[in-house]
Amino acid sequence: MGLLKPSTRSEAGYRLYQQGDLTRLQQILALKFLGFSLTEIKAFLGASPMELHDALEQQSDMLQERRRQIDGVLNAIERAQLAMQSDGKRWDSVVDVIRAIQMSQNEDWQSKYFTDEQRRVMEDLSKGAYTPEAKAAMEARPAWTEEDQKRVDAQYAALYEGVRQAVAGGEDPGGVRGQELGGQAVG
Secondary structure, three states, X not given: OOOOOOOEEOOOOOEEOOHHHHHHHHHHHHHHHOOOOXXXXXXXXXXXXXXXXXXXXXXXXXXXHHHHHHHHHHHHHHHHHHHHHHOOOOOHHHHHHHHHHHXXXXXXXXXXXXXXXXXXXXXXXXXXXXXXXXXHXXXXXXXXXXXXXXXXXXXXXXXXXXXXXXXXXXXOOOOHHHHHHHHHXXX
């Protein structure tokens, strides 16, 4: 997607990254960690600081709303567990859990936090982010699992830590370690 491009290339064609490239990589990883899609990250990296501030505030609002919904489901489950312990025949409390879950799933997040125009732009960005071949390849893949997410999260955490250590250690982005990190980010 062009999120991180090498500053230059060596005569042998190796990608060479500079200090600013590592800073950009940190920004990408931080936004990814906060739950933004790669398409959103691409837009934010070109945005003004105020636009990014507003986006972060919006992301925080959405996560807080999601937390409230999850808390509601957890409270309903706890009430159901207590009711089932006192009288194993109290299925009405289980129905409350189902209702709480359905309410949290039916929430239209995008309508609540984005204007129609913003949703249209996001949809257009999403449609244009992949070639037809890439879309077909993604659709042919098996469903994303929790194990897949854990693997990717561990990779991002390791990459972020490597970048953090390299920056803290004042390593040369054009050096071997900097190039290895850059290759992990774009590879």
